[in-house]
Amino acid sequence: MFVLYDRERQRLPIRVWLERPDEIEPECLEQAIHLANLPFAVESIALMPDVHTGFGMPIGGILAADDVLVPSAVGMDIGCGMEFVGSNLPVEALRRAHAGSDGGDRRGGGGHSAIQEIVHRIMRAVPLGFEHHKQKQPCRVLDELPLSPEALRFASVDRHGLASLAPELEEAYRQVGTLGGGNHFIELQEDEQGRLAIMVHSGSRNLGYKICNYFDRVAQALNQQWKSPVPKEWKLAYLPLSEEAGQAYREWMELALRFARENRERIVAAVKTCVEEVVASSPELQGFPLVWTEEASAHHNYAALEEHGGRRVWVHRKGAILADPGRVGIIPGSMGTASYLVEGLGSPLSFRSASHGAGRRMSRNQAKERLTRDALDRALGDVVLGTTAKGKDILEEAPQAYKDIDYVISQEEDLVRPVKKLRTVAVVKG
Numbered sequence: 414m415f416v417l418y419d420r421e422r423q424r425l426p427i428r429v430w431l432e433r434p435d436e437i438e439p440e441c442l443e444q445a446i447h448l449a450n451l452p453f454a455v456e457s458i459a460l461m462p463d464v465h466t467g468f469g470m471p472i473g474g475i476l477a478a479d480d481v482l483v484p485s486a487v488g489m490d491i492g493c494g495m496e497f498v499g500s501n502l503p504v505e506a507l508r509r510a511h512a513g514s515d516g517g518d519r520r521g522g523g524g525h526s527a528i529q530e531i532v533h534r535i536m537r538a539v540p541l542g543f544e545h546h547k548q549k550q551p552c553r554v555l556d557e558l559p560l561s562p563e564a565l566r567f568a569s570v571d572r573h574g575l576a577s578l579a580p581e582l583e584e585a586y587r588q589v590g591t592l593g594g595g596n597h598f599i600e601l602q603e604d605e606q607g608r609l610a611i612m613v614h615s616g617s618r619n620l621g622y623k624i625c626n627y628f629d630r631v632a633q634a635l636n637q638q639w640k641s642p643v644p645k646e647w648k649l650a651y652l653p654l655s656e657e658a659g660q661a662y663r664e665w666m667e668l669a670l671r672f673a674r675e676n677r678e679r680i681v682a683a684v685k686t687c688v689e690e691v692v693a694s695s696p697e698l699q700g701f702p703l704v705w706t707e708e709a710s711a712h713h714n715y716a717a718l719e720e721h722g723g724r725r726v727w728v729h730r731k732g733a734i735l736a737d738p739g740r741v742g743i744i745p746g747s748m749g750t751a752s753y754l755v756e757g758l759g760s761p762l763s764f765r766s767a768s769h770g771a772g773r774r775m776s777r778n779q780a781k782e783r784l785t786r787d788a789l790d791r792a793l794g795d796v797v798l799g800t801t802a803k804g805k806d807i808l809e810e811a812p813q814a815y816k817d818i819d820y821v822i823s824q825e826e827d828l829v830r831p832v833k834k835l836r837t838v839a840v841v842k843g
Contacts, residue, residue: 414428414429414430414431414762414824414827415428415429415431415432415433415434416428416429417429417434417442417445422446422450423446423449423450424449424450424451424452424454425449425450425454425455425456425457425458426449426457426458427445427446427448427449427457427458427459427460428457428458428459428460428762428763429460429464430459430460430461430462430763430768430824430825430828431460431462431464431824432824437460437464438465438466440466441464441465441466441467441471444466444467444469444470444471444474445458445460445471445474447469447647447649448470448471448474448476448486448649451476451478451483451643451649451651452642452643453478453479453480453481453651454476454477454478454479455477455478455479455721455722455724455726456477456721456722457762458474458475458476459474459475459733459762459763459764459766460473460474460475461473461474461475461732461733461763461766461767461768461769461772461825462768462772462816462820462821462824462825463732463768463769463770463771463772463816463821464732464772465772465773465774467488467731467732468485468488468489468648469483469485469486469647469648469649470483470485470486470649470729470731471731471732472488472731472732472772472773473731473732473733473768473769473772474486474731474732474733475728475729475730475731475733475763475764475766476728476729476731477721477726477727477728477729477764478651478716478726478727478728478729479724479726479727480653480654480655480727481651481652481653481654481659481727482651482652482654482659482662482663482666482716482727482729483632483649483650483651483652483716483729484625484628484629484632484650484652484662484666485625485629485648485649485650486649486716486729486731487625487666487714487715487716487729487731488625488714488731488732489621489622489625489626490616490617490621490622490625490673490714491616491617491621491624491625491666491669491670491673491714491715492616492617492621492669492670492671492672492673492674492712492714492715493597493614493615493616493617493621493673493712493713493714494614494615494616494673494674494677494710494711494712494713494714494734494743495612495613495614495677495709495710495711495713495743495745496611496612496613496674496677496678496680496681496708496709496710496743497610497611497612497613497707497708497709497710497743497754498610498611498681498685498705498706498707498708499604499608499609499610499705499706499707499708500608500609500610500611500688500703500704500705500706501608501702501703501704501706502608502609502688502692502701502703503607503608503609504603504607504608504609504838505607506697506698506701507527507528507609507698507838508526508527508528509697510526510527510695510696510697510698511525511526511527511695511696511697512525512526512527512529512530512691512694512695527691527692527695527697527698528601528797528838528839529797529839530691531601531687531688531691531839532601532797532799532839532841533799534687534690534691535599535683535684535687535799535841536799536801536841538683538684538686538687539590539591539592539599539680539683539684539841540590540591540592541591541592541593541594541800541801541841541842541843542592542593542594542801542802542843543594543843544591544801544843545584545587545588545591546587546588546589546590546591547587548587549586549587550586550587550589550590550679552585552586552589552672552675553675554589554668554671554672554675555582555585555586555589555672558582558668559664559667559668559671560664560665560668561664563657563660563661564660564661564664564665565579567657567658567661568627568661568665576627578623578624578627578665581619581620581623581624582620584619584620585618585619585620585672588618588619588620588676589618589672589675589676589679590676590679590680590683591615591618591676591680592613592615592680592841592842592843593615593616593618593843594802594842594843595809595810595843596614596770596810597614597615597616597842597843598612598613598614598745598748598810598840598841598842599611599612599613599614599680599684599840599841599842600612600613600745600752600837600838600839600840600841601688601797601837601838601839601840602752602835602836602837602838603835603836603838604833604834604835605833605834605835609688609838610835611681611684611685611688612743612745612752612835613677613680613681613684614745615673615676615677615680616673616676616714617669617670617672617673617676618672618673618676620669620672621669621672621673624662624665624666624668624669628652628658628661628662628665629650631652631658631662632650632651632652632658632662633645633650635650635652635656635658636650636651654727666715666716670712670715673712674710674712677710685705688703689703709741709742709743709754710743711734711735711741711742711743711769712730712734712735713730713732713733713734713769713770714730714731714732715729715730716728716729716730717730717735719764719765721761721764721765722761728764728766730766730769732768732769732770732772733766733767733768733769734766734767734768734769735757735765735766736755736757736758736759736760736763736765736766736767736828736829737757737759737765738757738758738759738765739756739757740756740757741754741755741756741757741832742754742755742756742757742767742829743755744767744768744769744770744818744821744822744829745770745771745818746770746771746812746815746818746837747770747771747810747811747812747814747815747816747818748793748796748798748810748811748812748837748840748842749792749793749794749796749798749812749837749840750771750812750815750818750836750837751818751819751834751835751836751837752818752834752835752837753818753822753831753832753833753834753835754831754832754833754835755767755822755829755830755831755832756829756830756832757828757829758827758828758829758830760827760828762827763828766828767825767828767829768821768822768825768828770815770818770821771815771816771817771818771821772815772816772821773814773815773816774814774815774816775813775814775815777809777814779814780808780809780810780811780813780814781805781806781808781809784808784811784813784814785808786805786807786808788811788813789807789808789811789812789813792811792812792813793812796837796838796839796840797838797839797840798839798840798841798842799839799840799841799842800841800842800843801842801843802842802843807842810842
């Protein structure tokens, strides 16, 4: 870790969990300096080893703010995060086994191995990419709708020339239990004892995206009205919690966090069913006493009110996880590589935070320009890939487009302790 602190350019120091400043993109560093100069930023800015340029704020950054929320510092996909569940099923037995019946829809490719059959079933059970469920789904979070009348009223009034959020609540019933595209994934993994695990990366889908966009535009309009000292071009418009808009955003953000968690739980439940059905139907696996074991969950796009340095501040983690002492965190690698379960060490220097993944080293366009499908296939090796991506789109998520996850973990040994390393067996992506 090193510290960047040019007192002529910065209000606050920037702590970076990397070896050298040249590992940070110039645009990413400029964004971090903007954060360090926010009048409401507290103590320091933290950048994780997976840091890269984002919208307004670096992905892999942590901002602590005094009684202020910044929608773009939470991110477009509010509540994006990870879900994990382990099992007692030996992956080697699964590799040797064959599917007990024809898999039907073969969007993920041909073959009748048990692993391939699980992938095919997942692709039928979980809508991918832009797909939603055709019918409304049960959703505990939306049924309870824990929003105050004030928050509902705020987002239903077209006071800034914006579309209301109300229709999104109805649409969200068809989005719960759907994966999305981009870097979201469902993986079958193998732990260090050779046992099967499930890992899911997804968020609040279009609901969180619309909430972020709505309140970011509200913040821009209000900041202009207030003659804010934060330049518009920084894309860091803010909402004080003393304002009705700030309280409304807090409630809608927390709704999106709960929705994102339920979304991932629904996906995990669907994947578990797919595995159970194949185990039950495979001649080599029939009668196996499949048991689901440890579970873990982690948001990595959110803001929370926490105590740091003896004061209560709103910690914005955009592409970062909470790493309280003893807390289990999930840090995934890129497609087809390793992922980690970690234990938090509670470092006050990072606001008790850690990285959220491998972090991009190529933009999506760069990956499609520089990489080939042959290169992707070589990198994946025997990993089973199921995807609905067309043409070169899947190259955006090639392992070569991301940083080395082992290097990322090595740079944050003062923030987390690895407790389980997992290797990809199969991956499903939109």
